[in-house]
Every structure is written in C-alpha cells, then in structure tokens.
Amino acid sequence: MIPEHSLVVLTRNIPEKSLLAGDVGTVVHVYPKGAAYEVEFATGLGRTIGVLTLKPQDVRMIAAEILHVRSVGAHV
Secondary structure, three states, rough: OOOOOOEEEEEOOOOOOOOOOOOEEEEEOOOOOHHHHEEEEEEEOOOEEEEEEOOHHHEEEEOOOOOOOOOOOOOO
8 A cells, every 4th residue: 555645656647637657646645445545746846737536556656766857738
C-alpha cells in the first residue's frame, strides 16, 4: 500500500486531464486497504491540475528517477 503524502508516478494516460503516463503526483488520501488513492497533480508553480481517484494499477511509487518537465496541455 502506498502511504499518504507519497510521490507517485502515473502509469497510464488520462487525456481528459492532459495527464501522461510518467507524470508525478502526490497521494492525498488512501482508501481503506489501499483499494484506491486520491492523487493530486500540480504544475511546477503549484497550480493544481486535478485531484483524481485512481486504482492501485494506475500509479506506482516513485523510484530513483530523473524527473522530466513538459508544458501543461502538451499533446496527449
């Protein structure tokens, strides 16, 4: 189970929110037994793009990775 306040990586595209697999978000709520997560995605300036309810297979814990920057609304 992923704990609250953890950074996670999106594992699939969510075109309706302009999110791409590989985007990084923060877990803001964990549902009982890790059945789902509320994950906030934000710009580098701190503007929230969306808070989504995601299934465990939609996110993974961040590892020792280099983060990449892209413009909000880049082609999905």
